[in-house]
Amino acid sequence: MKIAKNTVVSVAYKLSDAQGNLIEESVQPMVYLHGGYDGTFPKIEEELDGHESGFETQIQLEPQDAFGEYDPELVKIEPRSRFPEPLEVGMQFEGTPEEGDEDLDSLIYTVTEIAEDKVVLDGNHPLAGMALRFSLLVQEVRAATEDEIEHEHAHGVEGLEILDEDDEPDEAAEKPGPTLH
Template identity: 65%
Template sequence: MKIDKNTVVSLRYKLTDAQNNVIEEPDSPMVYLHGGYEGTFPKIEAILEGQNIGFETTVQLEPTEAFGEYNPELLKIEPRTRFPEPLEVGMQFEGVPEEDSEEDTDLLAAEEDEDDSLIYTVTDVADNQVVLDGNHPLAGMALRFWVQVQDIRAATDEEIANRHPAGAESFTFGMPNEEDGEESDADDFISIASGAGRSNPRTLH
């Protein structure tokens, strides 16, 4: 079987920066639904189209083909009082309220309902303020992916309807894993993310 639309593809992969420093090389394969379902980067999917099990290649992605250029406008400063204890650099939260919002609770609830809510990483903690960065940790970086096709199978009707393979996990690339996520009882701060994509498939974006 060749890789074609509506096939489920298992890939071994290694992710490095442009200088070949390893960023991630997991033991488990990446599994995605092929055919424009946003399961991997378009450039990678285009190269894999029509390939067989055993095919391997290295693909270089510029920032615009991967996680985008770094956007300084996604750097936010929020009051320290909006966050839980303990708070540490590296913690990640989903959604940030807009400035001068009078309906913080409603706004945050609305943001959490959006599938594409940004994940913000704490980059600095001061006495009264917290610095958050909404850029993906790999934004602005040129990346290299070594991939090897490990398995190909036809997708089920349910997988096609759901737009991702059954049981596939989420690739986070610097984002928190689902088991690391915690929910706080506080009503007025941003909820900790449970993982990029949440119930979505393991993906390379």
């Protein structure tokens, strides 16, 4: 089956920086609903479109096609007293770029530095500003189920949404692999 709109694609990948340094390698395949549903980067969808299981390719995404340019405006310095104990570099918090502006989307801020009375937070994605190289191997292509199309995401390799005892969708069953976007 060829990759087209409303197919579910399972892709093994290796992610490297522009110099070839490995950043991440998939343990489980990335599984996404193809066709502009934000399951992966548009340039990756474009590259895979029309191909079949077994297709291998390498693609480089510039920052604007991946996690965006690095934005120094998304770095904030906050009073240390606003944070819980213990506080460590690498911890993440959700917030808006401008306090009190409820119309802005919230971001995940990562603690990058801690001083005695100040904390430096960075709202940029850790890979923002980087050109990224993807080595991709299409492992499987199948038709999406009606539920997947309605929900606008893949329900795993098999297309099954596993319900727990409360009849709520199991998050891990819905999205078993990483999502690159």
